[in-house]
Amino acid sequence: MKFPQAHTLQQIATIISSEFVGDSDFPVLGMNEIHVVTPGDIVFVDHPKYYDKALQSAATVILINKNVECPEGKALLISDDPFRDFNTLTTYFKPFESAKAIISSTAKIGKDTVIQPGAFIGNNVVIGDHCLIHANVSIYDNTVIGNNVTIHSGTVLGGDAFYYKKRPEGFDKLISGGRVVIQDNVDLGALCTIDKGVTGDTTIKEGSKIDNQVHIGHDTVIGKKCLIASQVGIAGCVIIEDEVTIWGQVGITSDVTIGKKAIISAQSGVSKSLEANKSYFGTPADDFRKKYKEIAAIRQIPDLIEKLKKNE
Secondary structure (H helix, E strand, O other): OEEEEEEEHHHHHHHHOOEEEOOOOOEEEEEOOHHHOOOOEEEEEOOHHHHHHHHOOOOOEEEEOOOOOOOOOOEEEEOOOHHHHHHHHHHHHOOOOOOOOOEOOOOEEOOOOEEOOOOEEOOOOEEOOOOEEOOOOEEOOOOEEOOOOEEOOOOEEEEOOOOEEEEOOEEEEOOOOOEEEEOOOOEEOOOOEEEOOOOOEEEEOOOOEEOOOOEEOOOOEEOOOOEEOOOOEEOOOOEEOOOOEEOOOOEEOOOOEEOOOOEEOOOOEEOOOEOOOOEEEOOOOEEHHHHHHHHHHHHOHHHHHHHHHHHO
16 A cells, blocks of 8 residues: 555554654555565565565565664654554554445446446445446455446455454454456456455456356455356465466465466365466365365275275
8 A cells, every 4th residue: 555645664653653763754655465566665564484584575664663773774663563553554644534425426337337236335435337237246445347347246345354353351453455457358247355455456357257156255356268167166366377277165274385387176175275277176175186186095995994804
């Protein structure tokens, strides 16, 4: 998430009432999670296990809960609770705006786009030309939709990321300030849920087709011309490359990459990254042929046990 204008390190420190290490005029351009940071961004870290990863990332401002040695060319914001202060900054730069109408006056809707009764279009939404938005679709603030997109009833674009920190008193939610971006020629089935990014974008690229009841988590990127069948659940921060096919009820864990033109058979569970141009099946998902050989071998176990008993 980039700020509307550049801020100084001192200005950001004032917003969250923190100390800082670095030049007071050090430029701060935005804030992001570690997997999408660029120079000028703030990244937060609150556990020693991840200090080095944050300090060596592309981010140039590290919101951290310990005064550590600052790498050259970077700055620190010292906080007793970086998670809380990251939320403070999200709320400051991307405050929630309540809706004033079922179709916001700030929404931009393209030529020959049809919006059926009951659809909600939030603040600052952009919808391209020749789209069809069916009844009872909810499109949250700041969502961007390209041309020739069809979205079926009950689908929700832009729900919050499922991202919590466990505290003694319960779970503390990380506030989402990102967007959903749907590119041209995408079809979304009924009752899909696509969460916005925490600070970046959840993206579905050109030509992909999504069936009914599919969930896509925050900051996930779906490539071009992918096919995703019903009841697939995709966690946050997943990268699915172009022309991947995912059949029904597949579950995909966070922070993995599915290679180009991979095919994942129904009811598979993906717990690690998968290579391109291969077919996969099972839980954990593995090479299709290998998995079926394993199943065939397992089926022979009762017969082998009977033979052993007879030979005793």
